[in-house]
Amino acid sequence: MRTTNRTTIDVDALGGLFPGRVATASELLGLGLPTGELGVRCRPRGPWQHLLPGILLLARTPPTRAQLVRAALRYGGPRTLLTGVDALQLHGMRALPATGPVQILVDRPVEPTDKVRVTRVRRLPEPVLRKGFLTAPLGRAAVDAAGALCVRDDIRIVLTEVVRHGGVPLADLRPWLSRGSDQVRQVLAELADGVRSVPQAWARAVLDDLALPSPRWNVPVRTAEGRPLGIADAWWDDLALAWQFSTPTSRGDLLAAAGVIVLHTPPARLRQVPAAVAQDVLRAATRAGQRPRPTIKAGKDRAIVGADVGADVGGDVDAGRGKESSTIHQ
Incomplete structure (x- = not known):
């Protein structure tokens, strides 16, 4: 107990007055707690601890991530918004864990x-309340997270998740990301090309040095009658060549049965032996170019009809050969 000329304070019960047991020094002083008491209780063996300048945790245990987030918001002052990976998690994005410094958006010097x-901005975006925390909108949180990351694959993971699963239009990201680092701009270019996963980004890098036309990404493939056959991670339309970055599945079997050449490459192989994967792709393209193209549809609406194409990639077309169903496992 501590008694002042205003009231009697049960110091040990103060933690229950503040969400997450996070309080500012000014709040505690405003309740009548003597200045010297704060210093005593925040000593190395004391029951409280300093989290940030002017911000205390009224507990001795190590702070949780939620307590650090709350402390950062209190530290930033009124109108401060949570951004970065912590905000992404509150928006339901789970691709990366929240570690390192908590990111905040402010409109004043902090x-x-x-x-x-x-991150200081001239004008704060409209806040979004998530689980009691004022957060930046999803797109802005992703932009700030990407700007703080150094590993390109982490940047890919963050931006791909908010575009693919968060529903953020690429156009909403471009104004900020175009002024980012070289790595951020590269990931933005990948997304603009239709790349929607980290393995697809690795595959795109493999193709950079090959004399092949650029594929389309995430392409649904159907029979001429419209029966779904699956989605090709990468698709060469003239060759009816599908590249999948996974283990073989029944959908791959359906594609092969319809005459599509299907190359399966596990993500680990893409990452570990890209030069060998490049040779796999060239061999698959050669096989695809040496048989008549099957009559199938690829994409959302456009019908694809059979044609004798691909000789420039894989050799002359033998018009006398029938359809070849082939799945290549690498």
Whole structure:
């Protein structure tokens, strides 16, 4: 107990007054707690601890991530918005864990610390309330997360998730990301080309040095009658060649049975031996170019009819040969 000229304070019960047991020093002083008491209780063996300048955790246990987030928002002051990976998680994105400094958006000068990454903007976006925290909108949170990341695959994971699963239009990201790092701009270019996964991005890099036309990405394939056969991760339309970055599935069997040449490449192989994968692709393209193209449909609406194509990639077409159903496993 501590008694002041205003009231009697049960210091040990103060934690219950503040969400997450996170309080500002000014709040505690405003309740009548003596200044010296704060210092005593935040000593190395004391019951409280300093989280950030002017921000205390009224507990001795290590702070949880939620407590760090709450402390960062209190540190930023009124109108501060949570952004970056912590905000992405509150929006339901789970591709990356929240580690490192908490990211906040502010519209006034705030000193960064080793626990808080501060982005100052002239005008804050409209806040979104998520589980009691004021957060930046999903697109803005993704932009800030990408800007703080150094590993290209992590940037790919974040931006791909918000586009593919979060429903954020690529156009909403481009104004900010176009001014980002070279890695961020490269990922933006990949997304603009239709790449929607990290393995697809690795595959795109494999193709950079090959004398093949660029494929389309994430292409639904159907029979001439419209029966779905599956979705090709990468698709060469003239060759009716599908590239899948997974283990073989029944859908791959359906594609092969319809005359599509299907190359399966596990993501680990893409990452570990890209030069060998490039040779796999060239061999598959050669086989696809040496047989008549099957009559199938690819894409959302456009009908694809059989044609003698692909000789420039795989050799002369033998018009006398029938359809070849082939799945290539690498």
